Amino acid sequence: MNEAAKNDSKNLLGFWIYIMTDCVLFASLFATFAVLRNNTFGGPTGAELFSLPFVLVETMLLLTSSFTCGLGLLAARQKEKTQVLGWFAVTFVLGLSFLTMELTEFNHLVNEGHSWTANGFLSSFFTLVGTHGLHITIGLLWMIVMMLQVAKRGLGRHTVRRLTLLSLFWHFLDIVWIFIFTIVYLTGAIQL
Amino acid sequence: MIKITKKQRPYTVGFISSAILTLTAYTLVVNTTFSGWALLYVILVLAVMQLAVQVLFFLHLGREEKPRWKLVSFLFAVMVVLIVVLGSLWIMTNLNYRHDHGGLPNETDEFIIHDEGIRQ
Incomplete structure (x- = not known):
């Protein structure tokens, strides 16, 4: 391995370790949610508040964006500039649609009087799902920056390395969402 | 029709199996053919399976x-x-x-x- 490739692999490991610590952050939020999920203070439960078909569409949008992000990275490794811009644009649109749906849901809940101040269940729900949404927002901003870089400077070694980190981050956010979908939304609908 | 190249195959396999796992979990919960703790454990297992699929096919952890x-x-x-x-x-x-x-x-x-x- 030459010096440049060695540095890139160290760089990748560093970012990977950051992602692992982010997993621990999400774990503590999941634990909080799991503990507080029944503390509705007489208010409606998750089964009454959430629309499962709506959340399924959100899930599919994010999963597809994770897929197109991977294809974008492959195109970047093959130095296909137009394809990279195309795939990342698709990823961006899918991610933005996901975020819009999430904010629509939040807005709807707050307007109906089910905000984070209502009870422990909703506090932990908004913190967990909101933190994920914040990560998605940062990912989308990062994606804009990367698309500008690719458009302006082309696919140099550093740009491809940054795209690798971005797609790692994006795949990670989809993995976190699988658990939000399962533990918050699906589990909430099961009668125990 | 888009042709799938050899390098795109892991992503395609990961994407299709993740979609199937998500839809399975969703259908099980919505149709409530069975419910209670058994259903909870089944959807948790499906989530962990999807975690494994995405870690292997999207994050390529197995090829390190x-x-x-x-x-x-x-x-x-x-x-x-x-x-x-x-x-x-x-x-x-x-x-x-x-x-x-x-x-x-x-x-x-x-x-x-x-x-x-x-x-x-």
Whole structure:
């Protein structure tokens, strides 16, 4: 391995370790949610508040964006500039649609009087799902920056390395969402 | 029709199997052919399967060269996550059990003594 490739692999490991610590952050939020999920203070439960078909569409949008992000990275490794811009644009649109749906849901809940101040269940729900949404927002901003870089400077070694980190981050956010979908939304609908 | 190249294959396999796993979990919960704890465990297993699929096909954890630092840090993170989540649930469920069975402290004592079969 030459010096440049060695540095890139160290760089990748560093970012990977950051992602692992982010997993621990999400774990503590999941634990909080799991503990507080029944503390509705007489208010409606998750089964009454959430629309499962709506959340399924959100899930599919994010999963597809994770897929197109991977294809974008492959195109970047093959130095296909137009394809990279195309795939990342698709990823961006899918991610933005996901975020819009999430904010629509939040807005709807707050307007109906089910905000984070209502009870422990909703506090932990908004913190967990909101933190994920914040990560998605940062990912989308990062994606804009990367698309500008690719458009302006082309696919140099550093740009491809940054795209690798971005797609790692994006795949990670989809993995976190699988658990939000399962533990918050699906589990909430099961009668125990 | 878009042709799938050899390098795109892992992503395509990961995408299709993730979609199938998500739809399976969704259908099971919506149709409620069975419910309760059994259904909860089934959808949790489906989520963990999807985690494995995405870690292998999207994050390519299986194709790392030695020394496998990414795998090591991943396994450590999994351990911490399990301790935090399961530990919190265990402690808080137990705490909840030891509180609030009736208005007075001795009523809770009576409940636990009875529930654990210490005195009939």
